[in-house]
Amino acid sequence: MSKSWSMNHREVSYTFGPENVDEFLRKNDMDLICNAQQLAIIFSAPNYCSDFDNAGALISVDESLMYCFQILKHVDRRPGLMIKR
Template sequence: GDIHGQYYDLLRLFEYGGFPPESNYLFLGDYVDRGKQSLETICLLLAYKIKYPENFFLLRGNHECASINRIYGFYDKCKRRYNIKLWKTFTDCFNCLPIAAIVDEKIFCCHGGLLCDLLWSDPDKDVQGWGENDRGVSFTFGAEVVAKFLHKHDLDLICRAHQVVEDGYEFFAKRQLVTLFSAPNYCGEFDN
């Protein structure tokens, strides 16, 4: 799930789950912005990806887009601590990250949701088909969209992030979709 620059919480995840390459990892995006240590967070994640390319995977989230992280803090952190050239280098790197992965041919993983928007869309139990998203961008999708997608592609589960959920995870659509969120006490506002 989302990490959003919460470096020490990322370290706790590794302490709990095992440090690479002892454990394999697939991260679902949103590594930067909002938290205090975006640079340390993304540098550690990229270092692990370089050192253990077969055990460590990084997907792109909506905050790995220049237009978003320029607003929500990553650009300013790079500029203040180093320079704009560093931010541009990270942007080039983010532009190369994949937006989806399939685990064991049965689990579809992405940051946000389903097409038409893998980085921004959200599930909504009150929506039939597709609906408008309260975020002001993208769409929401209902349980039947999840079921159709899984059936069409012979998959069992959709694993996504992008929304704060209590307990760090939440199921949707008869446990056919799970939302993960890995940043506890997110922005000091949530008791997740």
């Protein structure tokens, strides 16, 4: 383990530096990591369990790593619109 890794203050996980992220991205042929806890909370179930009036969201990332969020509003369900199999 490199010196840039260290135990976090609660001693339940590790903290790491940008060089570790760069190494991970290079080894895994990736360009970007999105950490939902620090970037934004993205919940993709609009009107979750019909109890919450929440929106869902998608993050789109293009080739130049520019990103945008798309908000998904829930649609009221109407009887007879469900497909039955």
